[in-house]
Amino acid sequence: MKTNPTWYFTEKQIGVDYLDSKIAEEYDKEHQSFRNFKAEAEDIVDKLKITKEDVVLDFGCGTGGIALKLTQYCKKVICVDLSSEMLDVLRVKAEKQGITNIETHCAGFLTYHHKGEKVDKVVSKFALHHLPDFWKSIALLKMADILKTGGNLYLSDVVFNFDPKDHESSINGTINNMEDIASKSMVNETITHIKDEFSTYDWIIEGLLEKSGFSIDSKIIEANNFLTYICSK
Numbered sequence: 001m002k003t004n005p006t007w008y009f010t011e012k013q014i015g016v017d018y019l020d021s022k023i024a025e026e027y028d029k030e031h032q033s034f035r036n037f038k039a040e041a042e043d044i045v046d047k048l049k050i051t052k053e054d055v056v057l058d059f060g061c062g063t064g065g066i067a068l069k070l071t072q073y074c075k076k077v078i079c080v081d082l083s084s085e086m087l088d089v090l091r092v093k094a095e096k097q098g099i100t101n102i103e104t105h106c107a108g109f110l111t112y113h114h115k116g117e118k119v120d121k122v123v124s125k126f127a128l129h130h131l132p133d134f135w136k137s138i139a140l141l142k143m144a145d146i147l148k149t150g151g152n153l154y155l156s157d158v159v160f161n162f163d164p165k166d167h168e169s170s171i172n173g174t175i176n177n178m179e180d181i182a183s184k185s186m187v188n189e190t191i192t193h194i195k196d197e198f199s200t201y202d203w204i205i206e207g208l209l210e211k212s213g214f215s216i217d218s219k220i221i222e223a224n225n226f227l228t229y230i231c232s233k
């Protein structure tokens with residue numbers, strides 16, 4: 001295997017510490033309380049036209065809220081996450097639910113080494129913002145490389161779609177909304193996100209996607225500063 005140059009980025013947890021097993025457990029409980037993972041997975045199946053023959057790779061799958069639901073609609077889900085603590089929660093849930101068509105890999109966007117056939121679909125939700133912009137482009141190049149020609153990418157994340165001059169009011173609005181739709185702890189998670197993680201503008205993400213070999217088929221504004229891109233290779 002080719003070794004990376006000395007200047008290569010070292011992937012580490014930035015912002016919220018998902019390497020803490022207590023935080024991993026809490027993340028799972030908290031997100032199950034205000035998200036509908038079945039509906040999220042069905043929306044992905046619908047938008048990516050996932051079939052029973054497809055192998056799907058979920059980058060930054062976390063505790064598997066989406067990945068485990070996707071297993072019902074495809075041949076296999078490859079679950080990749082930097083945090084073995086998040087993957088531990090995912091594996092316990094998979095076992096309890098009798099789900100066997102998964103693989104789990106403790107690796108980052110940049111360190112994951114794909115073996116075997118290319119995959120049909122790549123999914124990533126609320127995870128790419130853990131990389132600085134230049135390294136996002138390297139991760140996207142890698143996703144394009146792992147995908148079969150004609151395969152699709154579902155990329156959903158906290159992405160800024162405000163005018164730079166309006167950043168203060170827009171970010172304050174996003175943080176205030178969290179208390180209404182989720183909880184006080186999600187407000188704190190959002191503050192950490194803005195302060196320490198690497199969410200960026202839509203026009204930057206769109207440039208990165210296009211320069212990495214994807215065409216953007218649709219852009220969905222899910223909520224204020226929360227966007228989804230459906231792309232093809």
Ligand SMILES: C[S@@+](CC[C@H](N)C(=O)[O-])C[C@H]1O[C@@H](n2cnc3c(N)ncnc32)[C@H](O)[C@@H]1O
Pocket residue numbers: 011012013014018019031059060061062063064065066080081082083086107108109110124125126127130131
């Ligand atoms: C906010 S959670 C999202 C989890 C899941 N996708 C969801 O929708 O609930 C972010 C996840 O990205 C993972 N992560 C952070 N940096 C990463 C990296 N460089 N490569 C892969 N996963 C990473 C974290 O460990 C965490 O599980």
